[in-house]
Amino acid sequence: xxxxxxxQVAGHEAGVGKLGPLVDESGRFYKPLQGDxxxxxxxxxxxxxxxxxxxxxxxxxxxxxFYGTELVEASDGSGLLLHLVLEDLAxxxxxxxxxxxxxxxxxxAPEASEKYIExxxxxDRESSSLPLGFRISGLQIYRSKELGFWKPGKKAAQKLSxxxxxxxxxxxxxxxxxxxxxxxxxxAFASTVYGGSTGILSQLLELKAxxxxxxxxxLYSCSxxxxxxxxxxxxxxxxxxxxxxxxxxHVYEGRGVIDHNFLGGLCSLIKFIYKILTAPSECxxxxxxxxDQKNLTASDNAVVADRKNLSxxxxxxxxDQKNLTAYDNGVVADRKNLPxxxxxxxxxxxxxTNSHDGVVDDHKHITYSVNGVS
Amino acid sequence: xxxxxxxQVAGHEAGVGKLGPLVDESGRFYKPLQGDxxxxxxxxxxxxxxxxxxxxxxxxxxxxxFYGTELVEASDGSGLLLHLVLEDLAxxxxxxxxxxxxxxxxxxAPEASEKYIExxxxxDRESSSLPLGFRISGLQIYRSKELGFWKPGKKAAQKLSxxxxxxxxxxxxxxxxxxxxxxxxxxAFASTVYGGSTGILSQLLELKAxxxxxxxxxLYSCSxxxxxxxxxxxxxxxxxxxxxxxxxxHVYEGRGVIDHNFLGGLCSLIKFIYKILTAPSECxxxxxxxxDQKNLTASDNAVVADRKNLSxxxxxxxxDQKNLTAYDNGVVADRKNLPxxxxxxxxxxxxxTNSHDGVVDDHKHITYSVNGVS
Numbered sequence: 001x002x003x004x005x006x007x008q009v010a011g012h013e014a015g016v017g018k019l020g021p022l023v024d025e026s027g028r029f030y031k032p033l034q035g036d037x038x039x040x041x042x043x044x045x046x047x048x049x050x051x052x053x054x055x056x057x058x059x060x061x062x063x064x065x066f067y068g069t070e071l072v073e074a075s076d077g078s079g080l081l082l083h084l085v086l087e088d089l090a091x092x093x094x095x096x097x098x099x100x101x102x103x104x105x106x107x108x109a110p111e112a113s114e115k116y117i118e119x120x121x122x123x124d125r126e127s128s129s130l131p132l133g134f135r136i137s138g139l140q141i142y143r144s145k146e147l148g149f150w151k152p153g154k155k156a157a158q159k160l161s162x163x164x165x166x167x168x169x170x171x172x173x174x175x176x177x178x179x180x181x182x183x184x185x186x187x188a189f190a191s192t193v194y195g196g197s198t199g200i201l202s203q204l205l206e207l208k209a210x211x212x213x214x215x216x217x218x219l220y221s222c223s224x225x226x227x228x229x230x231x232x233x234x235x236x237x238x239x240x241x242x243x244x245x246x247x248x249x250h251v252y253e254g255r256g257v258i259d260h261n262f263l264g265g266l267c268s269l270i271k272f273i274y275k276i277l278t279a280p281s282e283c284x285x286x287x288x289x290x291x292d293q294k295n296l297t298a299s300d301n302a303v304v305a306d307r308k309n310l311s312x313x314x315x316x317x318x319x320d321q322k323n324l325t326a327y328d329n330g331v332v333a334d335r336k337n338l339p340x341x342x343x344x345x346x347x348x349x350x351x352x353t354n355s356h357d358g359v360v361d362d363h364k365h366i367t368y369s370v371n372g373v374s
Numbered sequence: 375x376x377x378x379x380x381x382q383v384a385g386h387e388a389g390v391g392k393l394g395p396l397v398d399e400s401g402r403f404y405k406p407l408q409g410d411x412x413x414x415x416x417x418x419x420x421x422x423x424x425x426x427x428x429x430x431x432x433x434x435x436x437x438x439x440f441y442g443t444e445l446v447e448a449s450d451g452s453g454l455l456l457h458l459v460l461e462d463l464a465x466x467x468x469x470x471x472x473x474x475x476x477x478x479x480x481x482x483a484p485e486a487s488e489k490y491i492e493x494x495x496x497x498d499r500e501s502s503s504l505p506l507g508f509r510i511s512g513l514q515i516y517r518s519k520e521l522g523f524w525k526p527g528k529k530a531a532q533k534l535s536x537x538x539x540x541x542x543x544x545x546x547x548x549x550x551x552x553x554x555x556x557x558x559x560x561x562a563f564a565s566t567v568y569g570g571s572t573g574i575l576s577q578l579l580e581l582k583a584x585x586x587x588x589x590x591x592x593l594y595s596c597s598x599x600x601x602x603x604x605x606x607x608x609x610x611x612x613x614x615x616x617x618x619x620x621x622x623x624h625v626y627e628g629r630g631v632i633d634h635n636f637l638g639g640l641c642s643l644i645k646f647i648y649k650i651l652t653a654p655s656e657c658x659x660x661x662x663x664x665x666d667q668k669n670l671t672a673s674d675n676a677v678v679a680d681r682k683n684l685s686x687x688x689x690x691x692x693x694d695q696k697n698l699t700a701y702d703n704g705v706v707a708d709r710k711n712l713p714x715x716x717x718x719x720x721x722x723x724x725x726x727t728n729s730h731d732g733v734v735d736d737h738k739h740i741t742y743s744v745n746g747v748s
Contacts, residue, residue: 106479110505125484132631133634162629162631256536256540257507257642264634264638267634268634271586
C-alpha cells in the first residue's frame with residue numbers, strides 16, 4: 001500500500017487531486033514521472049548511473065539507489081502513471097531533521113528554452129540562489145516530542161535572505177530551535193552533525209573534490225538533501241548525518257567542462273557550514289559566560305570539565321542522563337521528566353567534548369585528503 | 375609623453391576620437407575613469423586595497439600597483455580627464471603573449487540595474503561565459519620576429535566555442551601558432567608556462583584557495599590577464615609566466631558570502647589548464663610516433679633522451695642550440711638560420727625535460743599546499 005511520505009520537505013506534495021511522490025513500507029520512494037522531457041531526462045540519468053565508469057565508488061553513495069520505473073496509481077487519482085522507483089531516504093530515520101538545498105546560482109542550462117530560462121531566472125533572482133549560489137527549497141527541524149518539527153513554508157524557505165539562511169543553517173544543528181526570534185541558535189550539534197570525519201562538511205568536501213574534476217554532468221536545479229537525527233545525537237550516538245543528491249530532471253552533458261555553476265554554489269554552502277564550525281562566537285555561547293561559575297565549567301567550546309558538580313540552574317549545564325531537563329531553549333534528552341528552565345546548555349557529552357580545535361583539525365585533514373583538482 | 379599601449383588585447387582602444395588607456399615611459403598605465411559609478415567604483419576599489427587587511431600578502435601580487443588618479447589629456451582629444459594611474463603590466467616585456475580572460479558565467483551583480491543586467495546577460499549567453507564560466511576577451515600570441523603576433527579580433531575571441539577555447543589555450547603555449555587550422559598545437563611551452571611551481575596553474579590555484587575563503591569582494595566582469603614571453607622560454611630561461619587581476623569597475627561587497635560566480639569560472643579555467651598539462655595526447659604528440667626512431671627518442675612526454683644523435687629530419691627533434699631550425703610547426707630559436715621543415719618538435723630543453731609525470735607531481739604538491747577552505 002503506497003502512502004504519502006512523512007518527511008517530504010520540498011517539491012510537489014501528494015494529496016487529494018494532487019500529484020506527488022509516494023512511499024511503500026519496504027523503503028521505496030515513488031516519484032511520478034514528469035510528462036515532458038524532464039521525466040525522460042531523469043530516467044535516463046538514473047539508468048546511466050550504474051554503468052557510468054566516470055563516477056568513483058566513494059561518490060556513488062551520494063546518489064539514491066534506483067530500482068527502475070513502475071506503473072502505479074498516481075496520488076491525484078488520475079490512474080496508473082509511470083513512477084521512478086527510488087530509495088526512500090527517510091526510511092528507518094526517527095524524526096529526521098532535513099534540509100533540501102538547491103545548488104547553483106543558476107537553475108537553468110544555457111541550452112534550455114527561452115520560456116524556461118525566463119521562469120527560472122525570475123525565481124533565482126527572487127530567492128537566495130543568485131546572491132548565495134544556493135537556496136533552501138524546504139526544511140524541517142525536529143524540536144522535541146512535544147513540539148514536533150519546525151517546518152517553515154516552502155515559499156518562505158526559498159525567500160530567506162542571506163542572514164536568514166545563515167540563521168537556519170545554525171538552527172538546523174541547534175538544541176534551541178523554537179520560533180523565538182530572540183533565541184540565538186546554540187549550535188549544540190554542529191560538531192557532531194556538520195563536523196568530524198564523517199560529518200556533513202566532510203561529505204560536502206568529497207563532493208566538491210569530485211565536482212572540481214568531473215566533466216560528465218551539469219546538474220541544474222539539483223538539490224543536496226541533508227539529513228540527521230537529533231535524538232541519536234542526544235543519546236550520544238552518531239546522528240547519522242548524511243547528504244544525498246536528488247532531482248535530476250535538468251541534467252545536461254558536461255562535454256569536457258566542469259559544472260562551475262554547481263561547484264560555485266557548493267563552495268558557498270561549504271563556506272557557511274565551515275564558518276559555523278570555526279566561528280562558535282556567532283552561536284549562543286554567551287550562555288556559558290552568564291552561567292554560575294561555581295556550578296559549572298563551560299568554556300567557549302562548551303566542554304564540561306567537572307561533571308560531578310552540575311546542577312539544574314537557570315543557565316545550568318545538565319549532564320545527569322537519568323534526570324535530564326528540557327529547558328526553554330534546551331535539549332530534550334529524557335521526555336519523562338521535563339521541568340522548565342531557560343537557557344540550558346546541551347547535555348550531549350559526545351557533542352560537547354568535541355572541542356572547536358578538534359573540529360578544525362578534522363577539517364584540515366579532510367581538506368588535504370579529499371580536496372584538489374585530480 | 376603619453377602613448378597608446380603596444381600590447382593591449384581587450385577593452386576600448388585609444389585612437390583619433392577614441393577614448394582608451396595610455397602609457398608613459400616610466401611604466402605607468404593611464405586608464406580613463408568611466409564617467410558613471412563604474413569609474414568611482416574602480417577608484418574606491420584600488421584605493422581600498424593597500425589598507426584592506428583581508429587580503430593576504432601572497433595574494434596582493436595579483437593586483438596591479440595603483441598610483442592614484444591623475445588629470446591627463448584624454449586620448450580622444452576631449453581635453454583633461456581623470457585617469458586611474460596603474461602599473462603598466464607589459465612594461466619590460468619583450469613580445470609578450472597575453473590573454474585577457476573575463477571570469478564568471480555572470481558578468482553582472484544581483485544588485486545591478488535591470489537595463490545593465492539585460493545587456494550583460496545577452497553578452498554572457500552569446501559568448502562562452504555561460505557555458506564555460508569565463509570568456510577570452512582578447513589575446514595576442516607571439517609567433518616569431520617574422521610573423522609577429524597572432525591577434526584575433528576581440529569579437530571573434532569572445533565568441534569562441536568550447537572547442538575553440540580549448541584550442542586557443544593550447545595555442546597560447548605552443549610553438550606552432552600559425553593560423554593554419556590543420557596544425558594541432560604542440561603545447562611545447564605548456565610545462566614551463568602553465569606548469570611548475572611558479573607557473574600559471576600554480577598561481578591560479580593560489581587564487582582559487584583565496585576565493586574559497588574570501589567574502590570581502592564579489593568581482594563581476596573582472597579579468598585575469600595571463601602573460602609570458604616565448605622568447606625567454608626559447609632561450610631556456612623562465613618565461614615570466616604571470617597572472618594579474620584587472621578591471622574592477624563592477625566590484626561589490628561580499629557581505630559574508632564567497633564570490634561563487636568568480637570561483638566557479640576560475641575552477642573551470644583551472645580544469646582546462648590542468649587538462650593541457652595532464653593530457654598531452656590532445657596536443658601534437660603524434661609527432662614523436664611518426665619520427666625516425668633511429669635519430670631521436672621522443673616519448674609521449676616529449677623527453678629527449680639522446681641529445682647527441684639528433685638530426686634535422688622531417689619530423690626531427692633539433693636540440694643543437696647553435697644551428698636551430700624553424701619548422702613549419704616548429705619553434706623558432708635562432709632566427710639567423712631558418713630552413714623549412716614540417717612537424718618539428720620543440721627544441722627548448724627546459725620545456726622538454728619537464729616530463730608529464732613531473733608536472734603532475736608539481737601539481738599535486740601545489741594542490742595540497744595552497745588549496746583548501748581555510
